[in-house]
Amino acid sequence: MTAVVELRDVSRVYPGTPPVEALVDVSLVVEPGDYVSIVGPSGSGKSTLLHVLGCLDRHSAGTYLLDGVDVAGLGDAARTRLRAERIGFVFQAFHLLGRRTAIENVMLGELYRRRPRAGRRERAAAALARVGLGHRVDFLPTRLSGGERQRVAVARALIGDPSLLLCDEPTGALDSANTAAILELFEDLRDGGLTLVVITHDDDVSRRASRQVRIADGRLHELV
Amino acid sequence: MNVRDLAAEAVAGVLARPGRATLTILGTVLGIGSLVATLGISKTAGNQIVGRFDELAATEVTVEPSESSGAAGQVIPWDAEDRVGRLNGVTAAGTLADVDVAGSLVSSVPVVDPAAQTAHALPVRAASPGLLAAVRGRIGSGRWFDGGHSDRADRVAVLGRAAAERLGISRVDHQPAVFVGDRLYVVIGIVVAVGRRPELLDAVVLPEGTARVDWGLAAPGVVQIETAIGAASLIASQAPLALVPNQPGLLSVSKPAEPRRAREGAERDVESLFAVLGGVSLLVGAIGIANVTLVSVLERVGEIGLRRALGARRRHIAAQFLAESTAMGVLGGVLGTSAGIVVVVGVAASRSWTPVLDPLIPLLAPAAGAAVGLAAGVYPSLRAAALEPVEALRAGT
Secondary structure, eight states: OOOSEEEEEEEEEEOSSSOEEEEEEEEEEEOTTOEEEEEOOTTSSHHHHHHHHTTSSOOSEEEEEETTEEGGGOOHHHHHHHHHHHEEEEOTTOOOOTTSOHHHHHHGGGTTSSOOSTTHHHHHHHHHHHTTOTTOTTOOGGGSOHHHHHHHHHHHHHTTOOSEEEEESTTTTSOHHHHHHHHHHHHHHHHTTOEEEEEESOHHHHHTSSEEEEEETTEEEEEO | OOHHHHHHHHHHHHHTSHHHHHHHHHHHHHHHHHHHHHHHHHHHHHHHHHHHHHHTGGGEEEEEEOGGGOSSOTTSOTTHHHHHHTSTTEEEEEEEEEOOOTTOOEEESSOOOTTSOOEEOOOEEEEOTTHHHHTTOEEEEEOOOOHHHHHHTOOEEEEEHHHHHHHTOOOOTTOOEEEETTEEEEEEEEEEEOSSOGGGTTSEEEEHHHHHHHHOOOSOSEEEEEEOTTOHHHHHHHHHHHHOTTOGGGEEEEOOOOHHHHHHHHHHHHHHHHHHHHHHHHHHHHHHHHHHHHHHHHHTHHHHHHHHHTTOOHHHHHHHHHHHHHHHHHHHHHHHHHHHHHHHHHHHHHTTOOOOOOTTHHHHHHHHHHHHHHHHHHHHHHHHHHSOHHHHHHHOO
């Protein structure tokens, strides 16, 4: 079975004087169904790692296979396609469009994929139901709580049936009750077979994952 | 991403800030509106000038003996009215001639007032029965003479309004009479107004046959023709042949000037000024759209980052902002076109004109609005597409 993510000695150097080494010889394998947390303080390189994993940024050296595809060899258009088809993003700041209802925000997740328009609303409704927001379909984000907004964002990521759900500080803007709810949702999704990578600075959040990886100064250490 | 998705996203993007979109398209509305109004009003006014010609001048054709036709100029036949009347496009025709009365004065009969002048040197003219219609004359009281009067050489006369006043005749029901020299004529009508040939108003008008018998009139002097609108040139070419088939060159024809040149001149005058104004406001409108779209791009950096993360390519981002600015341009174009047409109709109504608009304008003007919006969106959408997704996600909230 192909690993969802396979990083081999990946480095990312930002040019400058002196050059900044954000990632140094990072190796990581995420198997299907894994729930991996990457924890580290700010400035440790976790954002860079997230961007490389999400094909938003290019690594400088090493090999990155996403679902067995070597990302380094792909052009901008192909990487964008890969991102659309394989990766679902969840951001700390939710990134919901304020003037669109919850279901319209979720439908946005399918906009750039090769899916027919027909049935999009039904698929979005199903994704909302999956995160427990079936009763908030036509609410504007401004009328939702932080936890509900983040669940809308998760639904938006799920509508594309991604191979990998990539979460960047998903609880960073939430209080403890909403954090607990989101983490429960992640466990449910993991139980449903989804592969998750959660990047956080919060050890409590990190401990809920099946595997924990610590990053510091651009180097990864697996915690057992 | 298909076209319907793109259109839906663009419309949603515009409608997300309706107040701002309204203000943004205002410039385009004004620009397109003033262009449409300019073109429409100048065309309307141009047609109005022609319309004024139409009333009298553009339907008037007169035929006279040319100067080279001999001293007597007796070339127009007595049945000129019938000959010309048979031409298709002639609505009325008649003949008119000055009668040489050898210095005879005209006086009305009953009043003999030594203190006042009773005999006047009034012009005497001879007309055919159809002339009244051909000059659009109006009878104030009594009647115009007919073919019978002329054929029998009846001693009847019709007075012009000014002539009637000088002779002290205001009504004809008691059968007043006038002397021309020593010949007595019964006044059967008074002409109070004419559209053409105002010289009829101060004259004593006799039937042609009467003038021929009494005063030795040799031939009609001029053929006065009223044509259907647009038929003047045709009739002008046909009338001499109908009148004098063997020597049409003996006649000279006067016909209205071609109206086309007058129309073009009128349009150019008005258009050049207002078209510049419209163009300027359109330019301002385009700058407005470009400005607001650019602000919108900067505000929506986070959204752009999100869309890139969701799999939008650079061209998708560019297409979306282009579509949004184009949508604003189209909206402005449609509203501007409507406003312009309302202005044209309003101006025309206030002047009792017929509003005239080139049918292409309502189709082309919104397209011009779209072009303005498209052009205005180029730079902002390139800026949006150039954003790196990582930077955009970091900057946006």
